[in-house]
Amino acid sequence: MSTTAPEQRDQPTLALSELPAPPPSGWRTAERTLRLLTVAVTAAAAALLTGRPWLLALAAGPVVLVVLAAPGRTRPAKVSATAEVTPSRCFEGETVTARISVAHDGEVGLLDPGFTPGPGLTLREQRVGAAAVELEFTAARWGRWTVGTVDLDLYDGGGLARRTVRVELGEVDVFPAPTAAGLTPIPVRLPERLGEHASRQAGEGVEVVGVRPHVWGERQRRIHWPSTTRRGSIQINEFGAERAVDTVMLLDALGDLADPVSGTSTLDETVRAAAGLTRAYLRTHDRIGVISVGGKLRWLQAGSGERQFYRIVESVLEVRKDLGYRTPDLHRLPPRALPAGALVYAFTPLADQRILDVLGDLSDRGNPLVAVEIPFGEPAVDPSDQDEVWAGQLWRADREAIRFALRNKGVPVVTHQPGETLDLAVAPLRRGRIQGRQR
Amino acid sequence: MALLVAATNPRGGEGVPLHLAGAVLAVGFGWWAAPPLTVRPGPASARLHLQLARHRNTVLATVAVLLAALSHPSAWLAAAITALLLGYLLRVDARSHVHLPTGPGAILAACAASALVLAAALTPAQTSGAARLLAAFGIAVAAGAVGLALHHGPGGRRERSGHPVDGR
Incomplete structure (x- = not known):
């Protein structure tokens, strides 16, 4: 097999996928x-x-x-090609391999593949053999992507004529690479379900929340001796109950903004950050649900376990289907999508009034709510142009006003910088417990 | 570029400056058109400049033939043009996008055919008015023979490559 380094090694283009014109059928002169x-x-x-x-x-x-x-009578009359793409699901940065096998009668000479890539994958390497072609891609961005189309040119034995066979490589699901996260802030009130978070209610956990007088029949090993000697009566350690938390990830898919400097996409970072926090909560056996707002409202009821992670990720893959967006159709969030008292993380660039309305609605319901801002950079300003400078100042003031309005409603706003661990953004929330309006 | 320069016959007897200017223009054209195309041929375009760019190797070889036909090269220059043209065509085949190197047997046969025809053409002989008609007839016969050689009859379904088409 010969190996060639194709030119399509750059980042995938942010354009709607277009199918190339159909190739001519039959043999034609080379x-x-x-x-x-x-x-x-x-x-x-x-x-x-x-x-x-x-x-x-x-x-x-x-x-x-x-x-x-001249090839004589050895030129094939029937040619077919089949493609096998493995794996059909992967994470960002992983390799996807497509193998195209050609079946034919007669004799063929060279195979010459022409690849039209889909928008989410980057062609890394192409190997052309006698009867098969292998293409290696890198999954560059999460989403449900069309892998691409291969127009395979088959030359006859003498290279005098060629015939093109088109092969569709199908779709591949690219899951977002979760942002590193380990911290799991919790709300004040936790549901009555066993978990790993120490609550303020008395229970059978391991975290001491206070001492109280001994009641006849209680275990002696719980006696808190320093308090007992100080007060002159037997005092017992009181432990906090360990509860699980219901968490809902609210994804703002109303738009996809590109940072003017780095080019990073807010939708990419939104889902990566949500996936990272989902993993962190699932590690502590909490129940996680998801709501994606934008295009079409999608939601998944809260659940736990490793499979829930993949269910959540698959439910949001449709948000970006080959970079095509449907008309936003936003209604009130369905009650079943939000368990009572569930902690809601809203991942949003805070750039659309409709998501601010949704956050206001959630805040009014009393759910503990955290807005995780995904920044999309500042517009480039020419310092010599005073109008642009003022416009920039106005833009920054507007952004700060949005954050202030949310904080004023009791919604903490944290900023997650792309590429950084999510713990840096979430750590301030660990100083206390997140409070909703219902206290 | 050597092919184009030779085809312009820069040392031609009459109008040497004109021939030299033609040679300079030919060098410029050859600089653009001579390198073998290394990109995969895409869908055909209706625009002339795109078609020229896509077939520039063919255009170069054809222009060389036309220039050689318009100039009056000496016998040794005609031999050089023949050799350079054949060498260029073989080089383009070997270096182009699909890499179709010609076998040594085919190269020898092509060289021998060119040399034979060139020797026959340069041999002094008496000509008559019907010579051109006879030549046209000979060319037509040769074209028919080439057509027969390239004709692809209803064959090709014999299993040869070990990659059968399942059930079809």
Whole structure:
């Protein structure tokens, strides 16, 4: 197999996927045949017109080359190609391999693949063999992507004619690479379900929340001796109950903004950050649900376990289908999507009034709510242009006003910088417990 | 570029400055058109400049033939043009996008055919008015023979490559 380094190694283009024009059917003359016959015909015609016989020598060589390359009756009449793409699901940065096998009768010469890539994958390497072609891609961005289309040119034995077979490589699900996160802030009130978070209610956990007088029949090993000697009566350690927390990830998919400097996409970072926090909560056996707002409202009821992570991720993959967006259709969030008292993390660039309305609605319901801002950079300002400077200041003031309005409603706003661990953004929330309006 | 320069016959007897200017223009054209195309041929375009760019190797070889037909090269220059043209065509085949190197047997046969025709053409002989008609007839016969060689009859369904088409 020969290996070639294709030119499509750059980042995938942010454009709607377009299917290339269908290739012509059947065998057609190859470039080489056209070249040789054109030269031969020109030389012969020139010899006849000018009456200079030596010009026929210019025609003789190409004609002999064409005749000797003629494949006879070995040119295939039936050709088919099948593609196998593995794996069909992967995470960002992983490798996807497509193997295209060609079946034919007769004899073929070279295979020449022409690849039209889908928007979410980058072609890394292509290997062309005698009867198969292997393409290696890197999954560059999360989403449900069309892998691409391969127009496979088959040359006959002499390379005089070629035939094109089109192969669709299907779709591949690219899951977002979760942002690193380990901290799991919790709300004041936790549901009555066993978990790993120490609550303020008395229970059978391991975290001491206070001492109280001993009641006859209680276990002696719980006696808190320093308090007992100080107060003169037996005092017992009181432990906090360990509860699980219901958490809902609210994804703002109303728009996808690109940072003017780094080019990072807010939708990419939104889902990566949500996936990271989902993993962190699932590690502590909490129940996680998801709501994505934008295009079409999608939600998944809260659940726990490793499979819930994949269910959540698959439910949001449709948000971005080959970079095509449907008209936003936003209604009130369904009650079943939000368990009572569930902690809601809203991942949003805070750039759309509709998501601010949703956050206001959630805040009014009394759910403990945290807004995780996904920044999308600042607009480039020419310092020599005073109007632009003022516009920039106004833009920053507007952004700060949005944050202030949310904080004023009791919604903490934290900022997650792309590329950083989510713990840096979430750590301030660990100083206390997140309070909703219902206290 | 050597092919184009030779085809312009820069040391031609009459109008040497004109021939030299033609040679300079040919060098410029050859600089653009001579390198073998290394990109995969895409869908055909209706625009002339795109088609020219796509077939520039063919255009170069054809222009060389036309220039050689318009100039009056000496016998040794005609031999050089023939050799250079054949060498260029073989190089383009070997270096182009699909890499179709010609076998040594085919190269020898092509060289021998060109040399034979060139020798026959340069041999002094008496000509008559019907010579051109006879030549046209000979060329037509040769074209028919080439057509027969390239004709692809209803064959090709014999299993040869070990990659059968399942059930079809």
